[in-house]
Amino acid sequence: MRKEQVENSLSKKIAALTNHNDALVLVTFAAALGQTISCYEGKKEVQFLIPKEGGISRIQFYLEKNLSFKKLLLAVREQMVKEKNEENPGIEEVTPCQKIVLYHKGIHTAFQGQKDYLNIGIEEVDGNYMLQFSGEEGSTYWKDVLDSFIDTFNVIIAQGVSDPGISMDDVCFLGEENKKKILCFGKGEEKETSSNMLEKIHGVVEQYPEKTAVFAAGNALSYQELWEYSSKLADILESKGAKKGDHIALFTSRKVETIVGILGIIMAGAAYVPIETDYGVERMEYMVKDSGSIFAISASDISVITSIPTFQISLQELGQHVMAKEGNYEEAAEQNRYVIYTSGSTGKPKGVAVQNEQLMNLCNWYANVTNMTSDSKVLMLNVFGFDASVKNIFSSMLCGSELVLGPEYLFDFEGILELIRTCKITIMNCVPSLFYELLDVDKENGFTALKQLELIVLGGEAIERKRIEDWFQSDLFQTKIMNVYGPTECTSVSTYGFLDKEKLMSGEPINIGRPCYNKQVYVLSEDGKICPIHSVGELCISGIGTVDSYIGQAKTSREVFKKDLLHKERTLYHTGDLVYWNADGELIFIGRKDRQVKIDGHRIELGEIEQALLSQYEVMEQCCVLLEEQNNHKTLVAHVVMDAGAEPIQKIEDKMSDWLPAFMIPKKIITHQAFPLTPHGKIDYKALGKSLDEKKAMKETSTEKLSVRERIANIWKKILSVDEVDYNTNFFDAGGYSLLLYKLSRMIEIELKCKITYVELMTYTTIDTFSEYIEKKMSREALDPKELAKQKLKELKKNRSKNW
Numbered sequence: 001m002r003k004e005q006v007e008n009s010l011s012k013k014i015a016a017l018t019n020h021n022d023a024l025v026l027v028t029f030a031a032a033l034g035q036t037i038s039c040y041e042g043k044k045e046v047q048f049l050i051p052k053e054g055g056i057s058r059i060q061f062y063l064e065k066n067l068s069f070k071k072l073l074l075a076v077r078e079q080m081v082k083e084k085n086e087e088n089p090g091i092e093e094v095t096p097c098q099k100i101v102l103y104h105k106g107i108h109t110a111f112q113g114q115k116d117y118l119n120i121g122i123e124e125v126d127g128n129y130m131l132q133f134s135g136e137e138g139s140t141y142w143k144d145v146l147d148s149f150i151d152t153f154n155v156i157i158a159q160g161v162s163d164p165g166i167s168m169d170d171v172c173f174l175g176e177e178n179k180k181k182i183l184c185f186g187k188g189e190e191k192e193t194s195s196n197m198l199e200k201i202h203g204v205v206e207q208y209p210e211k212t213a214v215f216a217a218g219n220a221l222s223y224q225e226l227w228e229y230s231s232k233l234a235d236i237l238e239s240k241g242a243k244k245g246d247h248i249a250l251f252t253s254r255k256v257e258t259i260v261g262i263l264g265i266i267m268a269g270a271a272y273v274p275i276e277t278d279y280g281v282e283r284m285e286y287m288v289k290d291s292g293s294i295f296a297i298s299a300s301d302i303s304v305i306t307s308i309p310t311f312q313i314s315l316q317e318l319g320q321h322v323m324a325k326e327g328n329y330e331e332a333a334e335q336n337r338y339v340i341y342t343s344g345s346t347g348k349p350k351g352v353a354v355q356n357e358q359l360m361n362l363c364n365w366y367a368n369v370t371n372m373t374s375d376s377k378v379l380m381l382n383v384f385g386f387d388a389s390v391k392n393i394f395s396s397m398l399c400g401s402e403l404v405l406g407p408e409y410l411f412d413f414e415g416i417l418e419l420i421r422t423c424k425i426t427i428m429n430c431v432p433s434l435f436y437e438l439l440d441v442d443k444e445n446g447f448t449a450l451k452q453l454e455l456i457v458l459g460g461e462a463i464e465r466k467r468i469e470d471w472f473q474s475d476l477f478q479t480k481i482m483n484v485y486g487p488t489e490c491t492s493v494s495t496y497g498f499l500d501k502e503k504l505m506s507g508e509p510i511n512i513g514r515p516c517y518n519k520q521v522y523v524l525s526e527d528g529k530i531c532p533i534h535s536v537g538e539l540c541i542s543g544i545g546t547v548d549s550y551i552g553q554a555k556t557s558r559e560v561f562k563k564d565l566l567h568k569e570r571t572l573y574h575t576g577d578l579v580y581w582n583a584d585g586e587l588i589f590i591g592r593k594d595r596q597v598k599i600d601g602h603r604i605e606l607g608e609i610e611q612a613l614l615s616q617y618e619v620m621e622q623c624c625v626l627l628e629e630q631n632n633h634k635t636l637v638a639h640v641v642m643d644a645g646a647e648p649i650q651k652i653e654d655k656m657s658d659w660l661p662a663f664m665i666p667k668k669i670i671t672h673q674a675f676p677l678t679p680h681g682k683i684d685y686k687a688l689g690k691s692l693d694e695k696k697a698m699k700e701t702s703t704e705k706l707s708v709r710e711r712i713a714n715i716w717k718k719i720l721s722v723d724e725v726d727y728n729t730n731f732f733d734a735g736g737y738s739l740l741l742y743k744l745s746r747m748i749e750i751e752l753k754c755k756i757t758y759v760e761l762m763t764y765t766t767i768d769t770f771s772e773y774i775e776k777k778m779s780r781e782a783l784d785p786k787e788l789a790k791q792k793l794k795e796l797k798k799n800r801s802k803n804w
Contacts, residue, residue, distance in 0.1 A: 006129040022106045032157035042536035048100040057083035069160035148533035185585040188515035198329040216405035232321045233264030244269030249296035252384040257299035257313045271336035274384040277302040333357035342488040351551035361544040365517040366391040374400035381406040381430035387492040417449040431460040436467040451476040459484035485512035491545035511586035518544040638666035709771040727767040
């Protein structure tokens, strides 16, 4: 129990406003409590409980825009009078999301408090009001939050009583001490940032000329070779007209040529625009034009045709090139280094140009917090078109580390683990979804590959505790895990935190940490106020790294790029992500602002439902999407990935009813082997939204049935979670995606006793073509080696005659 005395001057104002009427005093405190709850929940619709004779009342109201404190008092009073005349239900029938009971000791004399709730009692003692807070740790607002909650409650009631005409939109949430504390939470460490990137990289080249700079696909370049090839490429680009400030498109692949292309473009004074060759022709053409690229260079074997000239990077040709002049690498802080595209709500990607100073700030921070040195070996499992790649590329160059590029197919999990072993990787960076798959595969080997890693950097999506618990509990666990967060608009990473084993196992939320060097972050309410501790708001970021706008999208830029609250000369980016500060000054990620939906009049945060699913021990991954059914009625559908041997769906639904009201329980729960991913490795919500009915609509079109075909078809059904499959439909069109290819190969190997490569799976993508191929392959493997050689010779002669 805790008691807080209301200041004498404020008590007098409350007494004067209410004329010492206990009922009106209760109304006054109830109005302030409602605004306080709204502040902490990030919702305008609030509810709490007040006792009444023989029962309990639920007080529920909506905080409309421009609502004055006086009008709020009238609305609360009207609600209390209405509830007083209603029937007296038990507390289990009116339980709101906010477990708070407000009571007045002069009115509710028999009330003893409600277990597992925050009970707030009002008492008048010698002309002053006293607030009594009691509850248990089960109460939402008891553990770690009460100090901040009380401060906000007092600040709000003081403003309302002092000026009843004040708009609730103008009410502050924080006392001065708490405001200073929170602003301190949001300020990253100040560090000097150098702009002379190329000078520093050249220093590394002189210090470690023979050391491997980059390794990919069996090929390696030393720092001396990388510098020389890149210098010659820069010379060629300049001869073709490239100059300082230009943008040059770069078609990427996971080869050393891509790193040569990146460094060469920067040496020419230009900015590189990474484009993955599987983006699709229209998207690639849009990025080329929108970025203003003067021409393109390609490190990919795939032929790409665009509206601008494209030149292939050839190390052989670069080796023979004679430099026209020595490079002159003038660098400026505001010089663009790269342009990366992030997806846009309009369907067109948005270009973000990052400058030299911003990139160097990122690299300085990353190198320091990861303890990256010339002995480090950094494995990058991000595509080049994803901004997570840049910190690995440039930090490793600046530190003299060895950068190792993952395999071309990032779903080759065994290949990645082998790369970790053979290359003796010390630092690895990838998205959580990919890491879970690596964990599952390495678990069979006792985590022998992952145990040698010193640090794993995860980012791009929220970490699921359930997926990493086995590893954390393993005796072999000795690796640090860093969780990073940051939008492309703020140069890749803005906050970071290290996972703590003790906190993880205790069930505490996984945090996204504190701000990086020279960053300022705020958690703001809908009306732009700084939120108190544990109050949910939008994460906004300023400081070195935050860009000013999107390329050529002024209207969209104005919506998300504002002026910093404290430093008007800085740009403040509104991320659209909902977070809150915990008592330790760490940010807790809740979900997207635009994932709030409304069904049958109820405002619902999808993240809240997801947290309820996570509370079930057997749910491994989960997400929730909103679907439109044929009658246009919105329905919640939960998509889950469950552990083997998990309880039936009905039991999970029963458990969810303990946590959620009926209108928040999904009407369907669909299980998946794994979640589909975007090209950047994040969960693909669009693909996940494909309904179960659509999957079931696929019909088997072939009448001919063969044993191998049937067995392969059954494997498809298990992996795709469908009842029927089309034998002539492409695996990816049927709902498959990259991560499932690994599971497909494993199941085929177990079922048919036949080893399958990823190239084979990508080549024969229908059941018909694959079964035909696999039968031939199995028959060949069963042949005597001499007979097999004869057959191959016969096929060779046949093919030669065809060519002639």
